[in-house]
Amino acid sequence: MKQESFGSCDAGGQRCTCAVCPLLCEDIQLSPVDAQRACQNGQTALLGAQAAEASPHPEAWENGQPISRALALDNAAATLLAARRVLVTGLADATLEAITIACDLAETLGAAIDAGLPDSARPAGPTIARVGEVTAAWEELRDRADLVVFWHCNPTASHPRFIERFVEPTLTSGLPRRTIAVGDGSVMPSGPMHGHLPLGRHLAVEAARCLQMRIAGRDVPANLAEPLAVLCDELYDAIHAATCVAIITDDAPDPVGLEAWSIVHLVRTTAHERPAFNIPLGAGMAGSGADVAGAVAVCTWRYGAAGGIGRADRSGGRFLPAESTAHRLIERGEVDAVLVVGRLSPSLEAAIAARAANISVVRVCDAADACPPAAGRSIQFRTASTSLATTGTMLREDGRRIVLTPCRPATAPQMRDLLGDLAEVVQRLIVRPSAGERP
Known part of the structure; x- marks a missing residue:
């Protein structure tokens, strides 16, 4: 062995x-x-995960009561098959291998699938899919960008070590790195190489469009407000003096996606003159897991979209942005069973709790997140700790492949293995027509 x-x-x-x-x-x-x-x-989280791994836990729970894993698998499969419509969600806390098996299971069940990402909730769908973007790996930012613009983005809260790892290190060229924060906060301490340009977020799109016009050599509107004109002038001069430009953005609370659209066009225009790229950061700590990029990649590869899939089908999944998101399906009562793979965002947990009497929930989660539910019909499985004992691969938010190596022996099954076992039981319980009968 x-x-x-x-x-x-x-x-x-x-x-x-x-x-x-x-x-x-x-x-x-x-x-x-x-x-x-x-x-x-x-x-x-890591010290808590160690404590959770060391503590005795049941293999599974049903409605808050400990049961064996085998019985839980049978009951979970029966629950999912008996449902009128199933939603598969979570995913961002799982490895690529586990997400793939969860998608297989969703296809078998004819389920909706959505990871709860903001882009899928926009009525027009993902902005970037319609426009195209210029991005780079975070190491490119670290090694090449001598101008870094934080565009209404403060990674210190969402991605605590981002600045330490990718902005503060010295450039490989030996050039000094200048940083500018555009928005409400300064992001980094003020100094000779860091500036802060205050700008309300409601003006973000207008500022990006005006700056793009300046870089493209076009005249900006004559009636442009003076604060915006000054900001555009300062950013234009900084970009003109740089050899490589990185613009860091976050997941804007923009229901239409205009802010992302304006930044994409700004970066593309800048890239015609000098190396430039966007570093789009997601929800980070406020999100539901470390493998958001993995969930996006697997779902996009299989269904053509990152989420909002009304029915999981590799031959033609139905992409319904803002309609088939996990939140909307739960709030409208369109699903009566939810398969949760990993952690969920607090808002999605609240949506499920609000309809606990009408929804059956099957959870497959890390040992540190495993706990008996307070109310509602549910079956919960405990799996190996993601940080301590999981094997497999994840995608860092910029798309870099990360291989997980366990540093502790697992005290519960790997998530992918448990999902595989559940898929096998579902297949076994599916009623197939006998010889001579019509399906």
């Missing part, structure tokens, strides 16, 4: 990958009492 390998160990502890947010920091040294290099959120 092949021996499972664990992260290398040195005086600072065992090396592990922190799967608390989409940064997927691979340089953490974990000991029983400390997680060196981890941010405060990572410290709390």
